[in-house]
Amino acid sequence: MCDTCGCGTESHHHHHDTEHGHDHTHDHEQGHSHPHDHRHDHAQAETTVALREKILSKNDTLAEKNRAWLDERGVVAVNLISAPGSGKTLLLEITLERLRERIGCAVITGDQQTDNDARRLAGKGAPVRQIETISACHLEAERVGELLPEVVTPDVKLLFIENVGNLVCPTAFDLGEHFKIALLSVTEGEDKPVKYPALFSQAPVVVITKTDLLPHLDFDMTRCREYLRKIHPGIYTFELSAKSGEGIDRWIEYLAGLTG
Amino acid sequence: MHELSIAQAVVERVENLRNERHSSRVSRVVLQVGSLAGIDCTALRQALPLVVENTALRKTEWKIVPVAAKIHCSACGCESQPENCFAVCAHCESADVRIIQGRELLIETVTLIEED
Numbered sequence: 469m470c471d472t473c474g475c476g477t478e479s480h481h482h483h484h485d486t487e488h489g490h491d492h493t494h495d496h497e498q499g500h501s502h503p504h505d506h507r508h509d510h511a512q513a514e515t516t517v518a519l520r521e522k523i524l525s526k527n528d529t530l531a532e533k534n535r536a537w538l539d540e541r542g543v544v545a546v547n548l549i550s551a552p553g554s555g556k557t558l559l560l561e562i563t564l565e566r567l568r569e570r571i572g573c574a575v576i577t578g579d580q581q582t583d584n585d586a587r588r589l590a591g592k593g594a595p596v597r598q599i600e601t602i603s604a605c606h607l608e609a610e611r612v613g614e615l616l617p618e619v620v621t622p623d624v625k626l627l628f629i630e631n632v633g634n635l636v637c638p639t640a641f642d643l644g645e646h647f648k649i650a651l652l653s654v655t656e657g658e659d660k661p662v663k664y665p666a667l668f669s670q671a672p673v674v675v676i677t678k679t680d681l682l683p684h685l686d687f688d689m690t691r692c693r694e695y696l697r698k699i700h701p702g703i704y705t706f707e708l709s710a711k712s713g714e715g716i717d718r719w720i721e722y723l724a725g726l727t728g
Numbered sequence: 729m730h731e732l733s734i735a736q737a738v739v740e741r742v743e744n745l746r747n748e749r750h751s752s753r754v755s756r757v758v759l760q761v762g763s764l765a766g767i768d769c770t771a772l773r774q775a776l777p778l779v780v781e782n783t784a785l786r787k788t789e790w791k792i793v794p795v796a797a798k799i800h801c802s803a804c805g806c807e808s809q810p811e812n813c814f815a816v817c818a819h820c821e822s823a824d825v826r827i828i829q830g831r832e833l834l835i836e837t838v839t840l841i842e843e844d
Contacts, residue, residue: 512842514841516837517837517839519745520835520836522834523741524833526741640765641730698816701823
């Protein structure tokens with residue numbers, strides 16, 4: 469099969485080394501000279517529309533709308549992304565408890581199924597809504613936008629969007645957040661940032677979690693920091709344990725500073 | 729993993745365009761997928777036929793054009809193609825680089841069939 473067009477022909481050659489990022493005037497029919505089985509009659513006319521449009525433009529537009537809605541209310545929104553089980557929910561539990569007397573917080577949390585996370589996060593002084601994506605591996609801007617008026621009550625200044633546990637897909641979908649925060653637990657290995665660069669190259673902040681487990685692991689923190697800097701020069705890192713409380717103060721002060 | 733969502737977004741947009749233009753069919757759609765867009769072209773190619781079932785795009789030819797990553801170095805001003813995920817200038821090895829190509833996820837062209 470031809471890898472370029474998937475047409476099942478091997479005997480032709482494409483010429484795709486043209487520069488991109490400029491207006492296209494070349495004809496993509498060139499270099500694609502083998503016959504396809506077209507049975508249209510010639511009374512029909514073909515029109516080629518040069519769309520040059522982002523595939524996710526609908527999601528991007530809704531995300532911009534969400535961001536504008538949040539900006540009008542002076543709310544800062546962060547999109548928490550990590551592999552499943554890296555400690556997003558426990559970190560949020562501790563964070564909500566620590567911030568409850570200081571800053572109005574709210575949470576939208578996503579999972580494929582169950583409202584277990586929403587129940588864990590309830591009763592900590594912050595409105596919480598769960599999105600069950602069922603089959604989807606990521607949150608999208610449309611559903612987040614529907615929940616904003618429910619979850620962002622007048623005193624809310626900081627919104628946490630806890631994405632579906634997945635290091636790849638959620639990075640493609642802007643939700644209207646102001647920035648992404650990546651979580652990486654020490655049990656995942658220090659090379660996670662280079663194995664899954666998409667998230668770590670986009671997120672300006674990374675939280676290395678479960679540091680209380682370091683004595684039991686061969687996790688190389690120095691190398692992890694080097695990998696992060698290589699993938700994303702200037703990335704801001706936290707190293708903490710929501711279990712032991714180590715490093716939590718700095719994280720809380722950082723979040724409090726976001727809403728100043 | 730999210731190639732199915734991408735395929736659904738493409739088909740929705742192309743169907744909207746087809747309806748706006750009152751076309752009966754779409755003969756060809758050209759997509760651009762950058763190497764840094766996080767999309768597996770094979771998975772996308774497999775997802776499209778599933779999504780177009782029961783639509784007017786059943787016989788549409790899908791062409792997926794890969795776009796290689798390119799970076800611009802702020803230190804020496806050169807453009808280069810990064811060899812791996814470490815975005816480092818190929819000429820001076822500076823890490824002070826900006827990605828200028830490779831994040832594309834675009835519908836480039838749509839060829840509509842107008843009935844007479």
